[in-house]
Amino acid sequence: MQRSGTELNLFSGPLSAFLGKACGPFSLDPEFRENFLSPVQPLLPQARAAVDCLPIWAQGGPSVEEGLLSPAGKFWHISDLHLDPDYKVSSDPLQVCPSAGSQQVSNAGPWGDYLCDSPWVLINSSVYAMKEIEPEPDFILWTGDDTPHVPDEKLGEAAVLKIVECLTKLIREVFPDTKVYAALGNHDFHPKNQFPAGSNNIYNQVAELWRPWLNNESIAPFKEGAFYSEKLLGQSGAGRIVVLNTNLYYSSNEQTASMVDPGQQFQWLEDVLTNASQAGEMVYIIGHVPPGFFEKTRNKAWFREGFNEKYLKVVQKHHRVIAGQFFGHHHTDSFRMFYDDAGAPISVMFLTPGVTPWKTTLPGVVNGANNPGIRVFEYDRDTLSLQDMVTYFVNLSQANEQGDARWELEYRVTEAYRVPNASARSMHAALGRIASDHDALQRYYVYNSVSYDLQACGEACRAEHVCALREVAFDAYAACLRAPGTAPAPRLALLLAAPLCLRALLAW
DSSP: OOOOSOEEEOSSTHHHHHHTTSOOOOOSSTTOOSOTTTTTTTTOTTOOSSOOOOOOOOSSOOOOOTTOOOSEEEEEEEOOOOBOTTOOOOSSTTSSOGGGTTOOOOSOBTTBOTTSOBOHHHHHHHHHHHHHHOSSOSEEEEOOOOSOSOOGGGSOHHHHHHHHHHHHHHHHHHOTTOEEEEOOOTTSSSSTTOOOSSOOHHHHHHHHHTTTTSOHHHHHHHHHHSOEEEEOTTOSSOEEEEEOOGGGGBTTOSSSTTOSSGGGHHHHHHHHHHHHHHHTOEEEEEOSSOSSBOTTSSSOBSBOHHHHHHHHHHHHHHGGGEEEEEEOSSSSOEEEEEEOTTSOEEEEEEEOOOSOOOOOOOTTOSSOOOOOEEEEEEEETTTOOEEEEEEEEEOHHHHHHHTSOEEEEEEEHHHHTTOSSSSHHHHHHHHHHHHHOHHHHHHHHHHHTTSOOOSOOOHHHHHHHHHHHHOOSHHHHHHHHHSGGGOOOHHHHHHHTOHHHHHHHHTO
């Protein structure tokens, strides 16, 4: 596939400099074996295997002088780094990475493998790529999942906290003056997925790790429930960020299964959005586990149904103040549309691809790996309206063959789907093309796996993706899959059948 744009070789320089001081040795077993740097030590003889991971933070968070910023701004969104500290290139295909489970990893390279979670060099490369591509973002969104896909018995609480600490240290090292809004992922807890609705040691410890990024008033709510809200830095009263702990709603979380409003987060969210409306603020909402359904198989919901409906109602009620939603968890590149009762698009949720290339083991998923991806958004600082979304990636196979990781521009959403911006109306138009035009569908499908899966997306594939993108509610999603030929729903059919309206929409 032909691509235009930047290519970055990030193997030398920053990588070598950072590894000498980043993180102490640790492993997935209780003894914390000293093989953390084993994949790269042959390539980096200067690197030390035993170094201190304890960060020495500067007091206070970054500051941005107000009144000096132009309306156009940029911010990064990264997710699902999934460090596998025991990854190593081995002649034994069963000894490459614990995250592969019982699968044989036959062609592992220094930059990783599609059956494994990320080695340190890949994560390090991704963060330095961000610095090279957009060195001075207004802020960074980091939506969690830092630890590897391994059984709980191989990853205790101390290892979870150590990995979160090391990745926090890396981001602080590369972006020392940038505000980071961070959310926990379902793998950032022990045991995984089982997030409690109240205070616990992991919430407390992570709040201290992220204290330089958190306002003082955010510490207490984070320690109580791992969610918080702050005004966006550099905004003249117009911007607010809401960081959710949607792991409380995850279908795999047994701790909250019988609760109506775990941690009172829904009530808190209602209050924050109501106050934002009264104050004339626009809001970005971020979290890890998204509502709705996974697009690469059928009927795989992430939220329990009651929580899913509650979230959907909150968005429908408060959509006028929600300028964007940013989540992860899938590892794939996708988006979700939200509509009002009349079928008009009111909000869009962007699902950023993961840095980890790990191939999902979910039943029914074909070609479930992805190339590593990172994403930058262009937005209006005054209104928070999203102007564009740009995704960069590294072709993992080529990186291993060539011995270096070249981060390339994969696509701009405005160019890929011929829309004027990344608003809900524009993404509704993009979905219309994906649903009705084979070329647009195939383009989306390639981007969905970050240019890993280049096979054709047939009718069954189209139904899975279009219904997941369009319908967040359980009943509407089921009805979409039952529709003959999964034809575009009326809201899409009307759009596609009215060229004059479509031209007006694209000029919006």
